[in-house]
Amino acid sequence: MTRGLDAGGMNSTDLLVVGGGPAGLATAAAAARLGRRVRVLERRTEQRRHSRALVVHAHTLEELEAIDVAQPLIDAGLPSRRLTISRGGRTLLAADFQRVNSRFPYALVVSQEVTERLLQQRCVELGVELLPGTEVVDCFDGGVRLADGQELSAPQIVGADGLGSVIRARTGIGFPGSSDTRHFTLADVRLSGDAPAGLNLHLEPDGILVLGSLPDQLTRIIADAPTENEPSREILQRMLATRGPAGLAIDEVEWSSRFSVQHRLADSFGRGRINLVGDAAHVHSPVGGQGMNLGIVDGIELAQALVDGPEAVELWRVRRRAAARQIVRTTETLFGLATSRQPVVRRIVPRLLGLAGHTPSIPHRLATLASGLR
Numbered sequence: 001m002t003r004g005l006d007a008g009g010m011n012s013t014d015l016l017v018v019g020g021g022p023a024g025l026a027t028a029a030a031a032a033r034l035g036r037r038v039r040v041l042e043r044r045t046e047q048r049r050h051s052r053a054l055v056v057h058a059h060t061l062e063e064l065e066a067i068d069v070a071q072p073l074i075d076a077g078l079p080s081r082r083l084t085i086s087r088g089g090r091t092l093l094a095a096d097f098q099r100v101n102s103r104f105p106y107a108l109v110v111s112q113e114v115t116e117r118l119l120q121q122r123c124v125e126l127g128v129e130l131l132p133g134t135e136v137v138d139c140f141d142g143g144v145r146l147a148d149g150q151e152l153s154a155p156q157i158v159g160a161d162g163l164g165s166v167i168r169a170r171t172g173i174g175f176p177g178s179s180d181t182r183h184f185t186l187a188d189v190r191l192s193g194d195a196p197a198g199l200n201l202h203l204e205p206d207g208i209l210v211l212g213s214l215p216d217q218l219t220r221i222i223a224d225a226p227t228e229n230e231p232s233r234e235i236l237q238r239m240l241a242t243r244g245p246a247g248l249a250i251d252e253v254e255w256s257s258r259f260s261v262q263h264r265l266a267d268s269f270g271r272g273r274i275n276l277v278g279d280a281a282h283v284h285s286p287v288g289g290q291g292m293n294l295g296i297v298d299g300i301e302l303a304q305a306l307v308d309g310p311e312a313v314e315l316w317r318v319r320r321r322a323a324a325r326q327i328v329r330t331t332e333t334l335f336g337l338a339t340s341r342q343p344v345v346r347r348i349v350p351r352l353l354g355l356a357g358h359t360p361s362i363p364h365r366l367a368t369l370a371s372g373l374r
């Protein structure tokens with residue numbers, strides 16, 4: 001038996017959420033806030049130590065207000081007012097978040113680890129039953145089977161179990177798309193020198209480099225450079241020297257890693273009493289920082305739809321799939337252009353961006369889209 005689980009789950013649980021990442025926790029907190037009895041089944045036993053998502057956008061903060069998580073996040077994060085795209089020290093395009101139509105006119109830079117911790121705390125306050133060390137191996141309409149053979153049932157099930165979702169696979173929902181075989185560099189470092197504020201994308205002849213200032217004097221580095229598993233300070237420093245602003249030195253590497261990119265969208269966001277949220281339903285490159293944001297909004301809106309009834313759930317599936325489809329397509333195109341190795345594309349993209357940067361409506365549109373707003 002899995003700790004503390006009773007097989008009569010159908011009587012004691014309204015909603016089983018499989019996966020305790022940001023999408024699952026947001027779903028659970030929102031459903032509990034609406035009076036539902038919720039269990040989150042998470043196979044990990046420990047909090048993830050390292051961050052992936054760096055930014056919480058304006059629209060996500062608006063949605064997080066409904067579960068009282070917006071303010072604690074704002075207190076923990078760093079508002080970034082601008083996203084700049086530059087080449088050779090020259091700004092090509094600057095998207096100004098201060099002009100977007102939201103109560104939160106900025107991109108909030110905060111590590112995913114912190115976002116998850118705050119969502120988890122809120123779940124506990126709202127009475128959600130969090131069950132770490134609980135792995136789901138199968139599901140059916142109305143229940144799930146755990147690794148220890150036990151079955152749990154509930155009227156509604158949410159698959160928030162990430163890219164390799166068991167729930168999606170067992171429900172027979174396709175997940176078509178593409179996988180990039182390249183690896184990309186990711187690191188959080190402490191810099192000396194004049195570290196740039198906010199979010200900065202450098203499009204250099206060598207490749208792209210993203211620099212984002214995090215709280216605690218940390219800077220996030222993302223680069224389209226093939227690299228070893230945990231790139232060393234020397235490798236990161238070389239990347240910074242060839243692609244970043246002059247005069248920056250890496251004093252300390254907090255952690256470093258590499259990642260690969262996929263662009264995929266589930267054929268449907270649900271079937272019967274099973275629904276999918278977050279990376280289980282859509283995945284794309286980190287360009288634009290949308291993945292976690294989409295997943296959190298999926299979950300909060302699904303919780304309301306589940307309360308409103310089957311028609312609302314149907315509408316939710318169609319609406320959220322359309323929103324994800326737009327993001328997956330846009331990021332696939334932008335990512336392909338930004339990381340292309342073709343000399344012609346590498347020459348043309350900065351020129352086009354320079355032109356776009358001088359057309360006032362385009363930077364504004366980019367800031368609005370990146371913020372998850374219309």
Ligand SMILES: Cc1cc2nc3c(=O)[nH]c(=O)nc-3n(C[C@H](O)[C@H](O)[C@H](O)COP(=O)(O)OP(=O)(O)OC[C@H]3O[C@@H](n4cnc5c(N)ncnc54)[C@H](O)[C@@H]3O)c2cc1C
Binds near residue numbers: 044137186
């Ligand atoms: C390098 C990088 C940078 C990124 N930057 C950004 C960014 O700036 N902004 C942004 O919005 N997004 C960003 N993302 C994407 C973001 O990290 C993901 O979209 C987000 O983590 C997805 O959340 P999720 O809850 O859907 O899935 P996950 O975070 O993958 O959580 C799924 C959970 O389910 C659990 N689980 C899986 N299978 C089972 C099972 N069978 N039984 C029980 N539990 C299970 C897992 O242990 C995990 O805890 C980035 C991603 C990467 C790789």
